[in-house]
Amino acid sequence: MAIKIYEALRWASSFLQEHHRDENIGELLLCHRLQLSRASLFAEMRESLKAEDWDWLQKQIHAHVTGMPVQHIIGSEWFYGRKFKVNPSVLIPRPETEELVQAILQLKKEHFDKGAVSYCDIGTGSGAIATTLALEDPKSHVTAVDISPAALEMAKENAKSLGAEVTFVEGDLLSAFLGKATFDIVVSNPPYIPSREVDQLDTLVKDHEPRLALDGGADGLSPYRLICQQLPHVMGPKGLVGFEIGSGQGAAVAELLESHLGDRNVKTMIKHDINKHERMVFAVFGKK
Known part of the structure; x- marks a missing residue:
């Protein structure tokens, strides 16, 4: 029956x-x-x-x-009202990252008015951030970088299927742009989990999502240190930086931004997500 x-x-x-x-x-x-x-x-x-x-x-x-993530079973996840394809080579987009994108778009309006800007999404993964920025701010130019060729293929597929114009570059953080490009806005959801904690994550995460997108080094801050060292070499006199962070990392990341962009009259902000957890750090510098 x-x-x-x-x-x-x-x-x-x-x-x-x-x-x-x-x-x-x-x-x-x-x-x-x-x-x-x-x-x-x-x-x-x-x-x-x-x-x-x-x-x-x-x-x-x-x-x-x-242990299999449901997103891998169905092959997709929703982000900012759009369906993105995912596979084990990319981090599954999270709702918290939608808040990062929303905040970046709002700060962009406040800092750059309505003009076109150049964005750079570091560690693009599925391309969720870059594709969303390109679709929500179509007058601007978006560049996305990732060290993983497999992740870039997935990101390109998502951008194409959703009709977004994004320039994709294979590279390690901002290394590919040093001395070659200048961005107005840099955004990233880098790996921020301390190495010792990665193996303690739920099997849905640790066994099925790329460690490359999770492991932030001994204290979870290694990617932020490297990015902040590179920022002065790829940003103009006026800019906006937005990072997603892990719990309790706000002050340390803000200090890194201030130490490397301090000569630009930088202002940093730590913001919480909808669940009241420290989730984002922003830096703005230069006059409006």
């Missing part, structure tokens, strides 16, 4: 709860599998589920509870 959709979801919810996973993952997976919206899925709750779809759901739920 065929199982009903509501029965399949009830099983999924119970199984996920038992394994301390989000009980709503079953809905997300079935919506993806059946190509239905959540509302349409609820409307068909008493319909029978095909045997192959029921087998698929069970297989994916088991994969998820043993």
